[in-house]
Amino acid sequence: MHLLIVAAGSGRRMGAERNKLLLPLAGRPLLAWTLAAALASRSIAWIGLVGQERDRSDVDAILQSLDLAIPVRWVQGGDSRQASVACGLAALPAEAEHVLIHDGARCLAEAELFDRCSEALLSTGEALIAATPVVDTIKQVDGQQRIVNTPPRAELWAAQTPQGFPVEQLRQAHQHAVEQGWAVTDDAALFERLGWPVRVLEASAANLKITTPLDLELAAALLRRR
Numbered sequence: 001m002h003l004l005i006v007a008a009g010s011g012r013r014m015g016a017e018r019n020k021l022l023l024p025l026a027g028r029p030l031l032a033w034t035l036a037a038a039l040a041s042r043s044i045a046w047i048g049l050v051g052q053e054r055d056r057s058d059v060d061a062i063l064q065s066l067d068l069a070i071p072v073r074w075v076q077g078g079d080s081r082q083a084s085v086a087c088g089l090a091a092l093p094a095e096a097e098h099v100l101i102h103d104g105a106r107c108l109a110e111a112e113l114f115d116r117c118s119e120a121l122l123s124t125g126e127a128l129i130a131a132t133p134v135v136d137t138i139k140q141v142d143g144q145q146r147i148v149n150t151p152p153r154a155e156l157w158a159a160q161t162p163q164g165f166p167v168e169q170l171r172q173a174h175q176h177a178v179e180q181g182w183a184v185t186d187d188a189a190l191f192e193r194l195g196w197p198v199r200v201l202e203a204s205a206a207n208l209k210i211t212t213p214l215d216l217e218l219a220a221a222l223l224r225r226r
Helices: 028-041 053-064 079-091 109-126 167-180 185-196 213-225
Strands: 002-006 046-051 072-076 098-103 126-134 147-148 158-166 198-202
Touching: 002 028, 002 079, 028 046, 028 053, 028 098, 028 109, 028 213, 046 053, 046 079, 053 072, 053 213, 072 079, 079 098, 079 167, 098 109, 098 167, 109 158, 109 198, 126 185, 158 185, 167 185, 185 198
Parallel strands: 002 046, 002 098, 046 072, 126 198
Antiparallel strands: 098 158, 126 158
């Protein structure tokens, strides 16, 4: 399985002046935890690390600290997550038929989750996302912050990564996005707009995305429990 790790973010919502993936977490950079889990996966055979040039020397230092039993290739990212994934798709080896996309900020993903996503993608050929059932009651509101709807909680899932796709189909979806001017926050949304099926694969709520300082504290606590 080929894996693209999107690591081209910033630290704006974290209140940091650098890429949040370079911030320390339990004694090592946040990105090191993400990479270590992917490298421990039995199914991942190639990793493309999509980032920005300003972070490259720091990322190289992280890679030198890890045991790289498989190829890890640097890929120059774009000006958005969507553009960065497109850059990653263009950099895949010619033999790549399926790909997992993972946000570098989901540093608590475990090797077992990468393996389950790989197995499900290869066995069905259908696109999928890791996700967790929503436990809160969700309210839809209007522009005046008034509630307009309460969607049935049983139908709601919180999207995570990894997300897995057939490579050529995902490339087609990104090409449609360019032609139509679509801007989305994850790759599954492109498939949804095109009417292509995407399955959910249940994952742990601990597979959180580090966005705020509170998330960083929670991640540290979860790592201590491990």
